[in-house]
Amino acid sequence: MNGSTTMLGKRVVVTGGGSGIGADMALAFAEAGADVVITGRRSAPLEVVATRHPAITYAVADVTQEDDMASLFDHLGEVDIVIANAGAAESAPLSRTELDQWQRMLEVNLTGTFLTLREGLKHLRDGGRLIAVASTAGLKGYAYVAPYCAAKHGVVGLVRALAQEVAGRDITVNALCPGFTETPLLEASIATIVAKTGQSAEQARAHLQSTNPSGRLVQPAEVTATALWLCGPHSGAINGQAISISGGEI
Numbered sequence: 001m002n003g004s005t006t007m008l009g010k011r012v013v014v015t016g017g018g019s020g021i022g023a024d025m026a027l028a029f030a031e032a033g034a035d036v037v038i039t040g041r042r043s044a045p046l047e048v049v050a051t052r053h054p055a056i057t058y059a060v061a062d063v064t065q066e067d068d069m070a071s072l073f074d075h076l077g078e079v080d081i082v083i084a085n086a087g088a089a090e091s092a093p094l095s096r097t098e099l100d101q102w103q104r105m106l107e108v109n110l111t112g113t114f115l116t117l118r119e120g121l122k123h124l125r126d127g128g129r130l131i132a133v134a135s136t137a138g139l140k141g142y143a144y145v146a147p148y149c150a151a152k153h154g155v156v157g158l159v160r161a162l163a164q165e166v167a168g169r170d171i172t173v174n175a176l177c178p179g180f181t182e183t184p185l186l187e188a189s190i191a192t193i194v195a196k197t198g199q200s201a202e203q204a205r206a207h208l209q210s211t212n213p214s215g216r217l218v219q220p221a222e223v224t225a226t227a228l229w230l231c232g233p234h235s236g237a238i239n240g241q242a243i244s245i246s247g248g249e250i
Helices: 020-031 043-050 066-076 099-122 146-169 184-197 201-210 220-230
Strands: 011-015 035-040 056-060 079-084 124-133 172-178 242-245
Touching: 011 020, 011 066, 011 099, 020 035, 020 043, 020 056, 020 079, 020 220, 035 043, 043 056, 066 099, 079 099, 099 124, 099 146, 124 146, 124 220, 146 172, 146 242, 172 220, 184 201, 220 242
Parallel strands: 011 035, 011 079, 035 056, 079 124, 124 172, 172 242
Antiparallel strands: none
């Protein structure tokens, strides 16, 4: 986390703030001086994160529900930074991927990002920052997660298009594309691999780590540090980018 005070006076919204990267970002931005609002579908994990810093508050909202996101931002008023972090992953061979699974992945990962950025933009001050947490799955393909890859590629395209629309207001829009990151979402993926392949958890983890040339998982703090940089001084020329945070994974 970053202990600088460059975020003093800023209001930050982080979706999916109850765990993983979202929780780490919330704490770091709060420690840097911002007032942070975290959102998610369940109050319990949000409350736990909010108790860790007095500058963090929470609101229950589902990023896939248009009314939820509109009400959230209408209630908050003007904001400075919006981080569309909420997401989910499921896996299956494409030939056994049901339509409802495809739609779930698009709804939470792509439509949820669209609604977050659209509603956040309506209340964003000039000079504000929009960030979408995508994935290296938005830059390349991975077997058995085609709907997730399609959604994350869509997020990158959305970011690139929106960046062109708002550049005249000194607003930047960027995507963070972490590789396999040490989060509860990764633990769920490991459990799925174990259940479907018979590998041990250690074998599954080692396989995921091997995709990173450094031989380790990305840490949430490394993603957070990039977000802080994008929202700090001298980052205004970084716009419409999909930044890989993956230790060199290609």
